[in-house]
Amino acid sequence: MQFMDDYVSPLDRTITSVFRDSVRQILHDGPFPVEVTTNHLFIERLTKCWAQLVSILIKFGLYSPKVFLTAGVNAVFEGRGQSHYSLVAWPLFLGELLQHAKLLQSDISDFDVGLEWLVAVSKPQHELYWENAFTYQLSKQGHFLFSDAVSTIQKIFSDKALLASTFGNATREMIKTKFSHLLSSTMLSMQHHLQKLQSSNAVSHEAYVNFVQEIISQIRSHCSDICPPPEFFFRRSPAYWPPETDPTLYLAGLTSYTLQLSSQQDKPRNGLIYYLWNGLRNSLSATEALYSYINRISKGAQQSNMLEFLLTDIVPSALEVAFENESGWLACEVYLVAVSRAFDRFPSSGHPVRKIMGPIQTLLQQMFNGICSHYGRLAIVFWRACRPHLFNLNNSPGDNSMNEVFEYFDDFVEAATACFKKNQDIDIRFKHFDIGKVGNDIAMKEMAREVQNNWRVNVAHGGVDVRMNDGTVVNHNFTNGPLDLREVLEGLLPDPDVQIAGASLDCYF
Structure with missing residues (x-):
């Protein structure tokens, strides 16, 4: 307590508000392209410095993690959807908090670090910067999405021990609602990126459509009973189109039934x-x-x-x-x-x-x-x-x-x-x-x-x-x-004694 009174509290009073306002202004109004190497390094250093200060304030109990993550004067990443720089730096900030403030050990209402990771890694390729660092820290701390995630999600509703070890006392319906929110938010984010790329970057747009097709197919296959994909992903539009080889995702639906x-x-x-x-x-x-x-x-x-x-x-x-x-x-x-x-x-x-x-x-x-x-x-x-x-x-x-x-x-x-x-x-x-x-x-x-x-x-x-x-x-x-x-x-088929494992079926069907 003496250390906090002598050093941490004065540090907070002296630096936090000034640094916070500077970070917010730079991230929201920065007039420079983040793709430039020097600016890329600057954004990285700025975000890490802010994250390390926040980690100290959280560890010593001066603030709850929520005030830096959701809304309020200290949440400099609030409204990041309207700021390219905030959106880019957000995964790096979360990765740093996971490393230094043990974010997963905190129960934060209205905030889901797993959801933030899903939304981050489902962005278009050219918008990915520090997602690997975020992913590494989340995996290192054993988040359930990294522990054989597909198998875990499939088993969790029928395995009471697995349900309890992963989510404590949460009921089956609560977990289903949680998964549904994870998936629907991720799909909504992908839809936003598709509509944005449609008019701004044709090359990246086509590549991202192919990426999203795979994700939607997996959701249709494994999670249709939890959160079926919305109609947007089944109809052809300038922003998105289903795979030409299977526009109705019939095979994905077949997989879904097979799993059941x-x-x-x-x-x-x-x-x-x-x-x-x-x-x-x-x-x-x-x-x-x-x-x-x-x-x-x-x-x-x-x-x-x-x-x-x-x-x-x-x-x-x-x-x-x-x-x-x-x-x-x-x-x-x-x-x-x-x-x-x-x-x-x-x-x-x-x-x-x-x-x-x-x-x-x-x-x-x-x-x-x-x-x-x-x-x-x-x-x-x-x-x-x-x-x-x-x-x-x-x-x-x-x-x-x-x-x-x-x-x-x-x-x-x-x-x-x-x-x-x-x-x-x-x-x-x-x-x-x-x-x-x-x-x-x-x-x-x-x-x-x-x-x-x-x-x-x-x-x-x-x-x-x-x-x-x-x-x-x-x-x-x-x-x-x-x-x-x-x-x-007569005449069309091989000798009945043929017993070759690799025999082709093309001549029959």
């Missing part, structure tokens, strides 16, 4: 069924749109939860509908292609193989049962395309559960090929697998209703005619679907 599948609840599963099926219906307006849809599903299926969902709920449902109504093979073609491409990458993805072995086996058994009854051509194409990859999955250490169904498929292909070589019709019956109920009732109901009402096989020209909501009819030709089985099995 681990909850084992019906709501996210049912939501994903409608999301997938409505996405397919909308994509049928044009061939290019359908190909884009398949590509997005293929990418989504690289996540093991999504691949398992396709194998257990979507593909079996589509097959059941297709075995009853031939025009339904169009849906099978879409989802089997997506699954095939996922198999192409799965062995090297690092995901546990055992998790999908059971669903794969059941799916193949369902296909085989259907082939014996209906000679499902697309199922044969899928089998031949995926066999090399399925063989490798089946030969994973300790698992060869699909040997039986492999044998029956190969026998069927061999026998059918022999019949065609002799110009005979197929008259073969093999084992029927008892697989019980497969598919998802909701998915089958939606698919069957749509196929029955709006899809028709075009007998004259081939393919399937699909009636869209506006009454127009679009024809989609089968690439691998109900072709003549002889054409599928």
Whole structure:
């Protein structure tokens, strides 16, 4: 106390007000460009000096940190949105307070250092100066945004111990509100920068749009239930435009649903069924749109939860509908292609193989049962395309559960090929697998209703005619679907004994 009375208090009375007013005037009215090296160094030294003085005053209890951070005569960075120099120096000031005044140890109402960091690092590249120093200090002091942030945010609502260790006695709703505020404020800041750059810096504007697209995609994927992106980021405007390859952020939405599948609840599963099926219906307006849809599903299926969902709920449902109504093979073609491409990458993805072995086996058994009854051509194409990859999955250490169904498929292909070589019709019956109920009732109901009402096989020209909501009819030709089985099995495909892990699927799909 004696030291404070003899030195700190006189220092405050003598210097603080004069220095404070000078700093505010320079930061708000400085007539020099901060990009110039000498001026850059001057701003840095000025900010550090002010921060170190403030740190001393805070540590000795003369002031609360809040008076320098939020509003009032000592808050020289107040209104920084209207001052380029204040905005640039603000992260440096916060980094210095973190280092010297242990800012995170203070509970400051109406101030969130994590939010300030998010807003700072989401600025355009050419406006970043001292954000690295701010980031380093925040990380050094263990802020929760740096402790595997995405994983932490995802787990925090279901892990009570993690919630308590991170936020104390705060309730789940309070934390959700906090996260929502963090994200909405960050997106609002990015929107402001986009609108500002639109008319001032075309080169930086385009680069910043690309940066923001990635951020919005991540928010849509991981935080849509906490704070969905506003409409500004979904419509094209001079200030911002969504990615041309996925303007509706469909893949990001797919990721969001996939992350919720681990909850084992019906709501996210049912939501994903409608999301997938409505996405397919909308994509049928044009061939290019359908190909884009398949590509997005293929990418989504690289996540093991999504691949398992396709194998257990979507593909079996589509097959059941297709075995009853031939025009339904169009849906099978879409989802089997997506699954095939996922198999192409799965062995090297690092995901546990055992998790999908059971669903794969059941799916193949369902296909085989259907082939014996209906000679499902697309199922044969899928089998031949995926066999090399399925063989490798089946030969994973300790698992060869699909040997039986492999044998029956190969026998069927061999026998059918022999019949065609002799110009005979197929008259073969093999084992029927008892697989019980497969598919998802909701998915089958939606698919069957749509196929029955709006899809028709075009007998004259081939393919399937699909009636869209506006009454127009679009024809989609089968690439691998109900072709003549002889054409599928003869001359177009490699030897069934090929077991190369890297076999390309391009010639099949």
